[in-house]
Amino acid sequence: MTLATSRPQLAHLSATLDELRAKGTHFKLRILDDQQAPVCHYDGRQVVNLASNNYLGLANHPKLIEAAIAATRAFGVGSGAVRTIAGTMRIHMDLEERIARFKNVEACVVFQSGFTANAGTVSSILGKEDYILSDELNHASIIDGARLSRATIKVFRHKDMAHCEQLLQELAPSPGHKLVITDGVFSMDGDIGPVDKLSALAEKYGAIMMVDDAHASGVLGRNGRGSVDHFGVHGKVDVQVGTLSKAIGALGGYVCGSRDLIDYLYHRARPFLFSTSHPPSVAATCIAAFDILENEPERIDRLWSNTRYFQGELKRIGFNIGGVTTPATETPITPIIIGDGRVAMEFSRALFYEGVMATGIAFPTVPEGKARIRAILTSEHTRAHLDQALETMERTAKRMGILG
Numbered sequence: 001m002t003l004a005t006s007r008p009q010l011a012h013l014s015a016t017l018d019e020l021r022a023k024g025t026h027f028k029l030r031i032l033d034d035q036q037a038p039v040c041h042y043d044g045r046q047v048v049n050l051a052s053n054n055y056l057g058l059a060n061h062p063k064l065i066e067a068a069i070a071a072t073r074a075f076g077v078g079s080g081a082v083r084t085i086a087g088t089m090r091i092h093m094d095l096e097e098r099i100a101r102f103k104n105v106e107a108c109v110v111f112q113s114g115f116t117a118n119a120g121t122v123s124s125i126l127g128k129e130d131y132i133l134s135d136e137l138n139h140a141s142i143i144d145g146a147r148l149s150r151a152t153i154k155v156f157r158h159k160d161m162a163h164c165e166q167l168l169q170e171l172a173p174s175p176g177h178k179l180v181i182t183d184g185v186f187s188m189d190g191d192i193g194p195v196d197k198l199s200a201l202a203e204k205y206g207a208i209m210m211v212d213d214a215h216a217s218g219v220l221g222r223n224g225r226g227s228v229d230h231f232g233v234h235g236k237v238d239v240q241v242g243t244l245s246k247a248i249g250a251l252g253g254y255v256c257g258s259r260d261l262i263d264y265l266y267h268r269a270r271p272f273l274f275s276t277s278h279p280p281s282v283a284a285t286c287i288a289a290f291d292i293l294e295n296e297p298e299r300i301d302r303l304w305s306n307t308r309y310f311q312g313e314l315k316r317i318g319f320n321i322g323g324v325t326t327p328a329t330e331t332p333i334t335p336i337i338i339g340d341g342r343v344a345m346e347f348s349r350a351l352f353y354e355g356v357m358a359t360g361i362a363f364p365t366v367p368e369g370k371a372r373i374r375a376i377l378t379s380e381h382t383r384a385h386l387d388q389a390l391e392t393m394e395r396t397a398k399r400m401g402i403l404g
C-alpha cells in the first residue's frame with residue numbers, strides 16, 4: 001500500500017506551509033524525551049525549560065502520580081461514556097465538589113480542557129439576540145465560543161475601561177443579554193485583567209461577568225484561587241473558568257458559579273454533552289493537586305520569588321520585557337520583545353542549541369512587529385538554572401545583534 005501524498009485536493013495547504021517557510025515562521029514540534037521538568041531533554045538535547053505551564057511542578061509531583069495510579073487500579077483507564085449518558089463516575093463528582101469548595105462557590109462543572117470549558121460555556125449561555133464584550137487580547141477559545149453562540153461580538157481595546165463602558169452604553173437600549181469577558185492573566189504579555197473594574201462595569205449595566213483564569217489558576221490569589229480572589233471581588237463574577245492543564249499539572253478545564261449556572265451547563269454545554277469525560281486517573285490527580293495548593297503554599301512563594309529575580313535580571317541586562325509599546329508583565333509569564341518575527345524565531349532556535357528552551361511567538365499569535373520569545377518561570381527552577389539561562393540569553397542576544 002502506498003501512502004496518499006500530494007493529491008491536488010490539498011495543494012492549498014502545501015502552499016500555505018511554503019509561505020510560512022518563506023517567512024521563517026514555520027516550526028517543527030519539539031519532542032520531550034523525559035518529564036516536564038525545569039531541566040529536561042527535548043529532541044535529545046538538555047535544556048533549561050522556560051516554556052512549560054507547569055508553574056508549580058505538579059505535573060510530576062509524587063503525590064499526584066500516586067493518586068493517578070491508585071485511581072487507575074481502582075476504576076480503570078477510561079470512563080466509557082459522556083457525562084450525561086453513563087460516564088459520570090463518583091470521582092468526577094468528587095473533583096467538582098473539591099474545586100467548588102476551594103473556590104468558595106456553589107458549584108463547579110469540569111470539562112475535558114480549558115478550551116472546551118470556555119467555548120462550551122460562552123456558546124451555550126448566549127444566543128443570537130445577545131452581545132459579548134470581549135477584550136481584544138482574549139484567548140482563542142473565548143473567541144471561538146463567542147462565534148459559536150452567534151451573539152454580536154463587540155471587542156474593546158485591551159483593558160480599556162472607557163471603551164468597554166462606551167460599548168455597554170451604546171448597547172443599553174438593546175434587549176439582549178450582555179456578557180463582559182476577560183482573561184484573568186493574558187497569556188502572551190503576562191499582564192493581569194482588570195477583573196475588579198470590569199465586574200463593577202458589568203454590575204452597573206446589568207451585564208454577566210465572566211473571567212478565564214487559565215494562567216491565574218494556582219498562580220494568583222490566596223493559595224492560587226485565581227483573579228477573583230486576587231482582587232477580592234467574590235460574588236461579583238458570575239462565571240469563573242479555570243484550567244487543570246497548567247499549574248494543576250494534568251488536563252481539563254472547569255467552570256465555577258451558581259448551582260443553576262452549573263445545572264444549565266450540564267444540560268446545554270455541547271462538549272459536556274457530546275464528548276467523553278476524563279479518565280478517573282485525571283480526576284484523582286486533580287483532586288490531589290488542590291490538596292497540594294492548600295498544603296504546600298511555599299510552591300507559590302517560590303514561583304513568585306523566581307519571577308521577581310528573573311525579570312529583574314533581564315531588565316538589568318537590557319532586554320525589553322514589555323511595558324512600553326506592549327503591556328507590562330505582572331506574572332511569571334515573561335515576554336522578551338524582539339519585534340521582527342523571523343529574528344524572534346531565530347533567537348528561540350539559537351537559544352535551544354545553547355541549552356535554553358523559550359518559545360518564539362510571532363504574528364498572528366501576537367501583532368505584527370511585536371514578535372517575542374516567551375519565558376515562563378516555575379517554582380522548581382533553582383537560582384543556578386535561572387543564572388545559566390540568563391547568561392545564555394545575554395551571550396546569544398549579543399552575538400545575534402539583538403542586544404548592543
Ligand SMILES: *Cc1c(COP(=O)(O)O)cnc(C)c1O
Pocket residue numbers: 113114115116118139141183185187212214215243244245246251252253
Ligand atoms: C491555555 C489557555 C486556555 C486553554 O486551556 P487548556 O486547558 O489548555 O485547554 C484557555 N484560556 C487561556 C487564557 C489559556 O491560556
